Amino acid sequence: MRNTGSAAGDAVPQIYLDAPQQPIEGVAFAPRTLAGFDRIALAPGESKTVSIKLAPRAFQYWSVKDNRWDTPAGARTLHAGFSSRDLNTEATLQ
DSSP states (O other), X not given: OBOOSSSOEEEOOEEEEEOOSSOOXXXXXXXXXXXXXXXXXXXXXXXXXXXXXXXXXXXXXXXXXXXXXXXXXSOEEEEEEEXXXXXXXXXXXX
């Protein structure tokens, strides 16, 4: 991430997680949820590499049937950007 402007500023990079590709009976998922974010300050011309750690719970849902947190099987797609409407990078996790 790089501040190309002439003034200091903050940026809030965000990671979103798509719903599981395979539906789970009795469980409703939002199409995409915020899984993690960071806030960083950048001086004019400054660059920073940002690492956003996602908690394992970000990939789980509460199973009423089993009365516990559960992780859906299958691939999940992550999106990175600066808002839910500005997601310019994606990756799929198996």
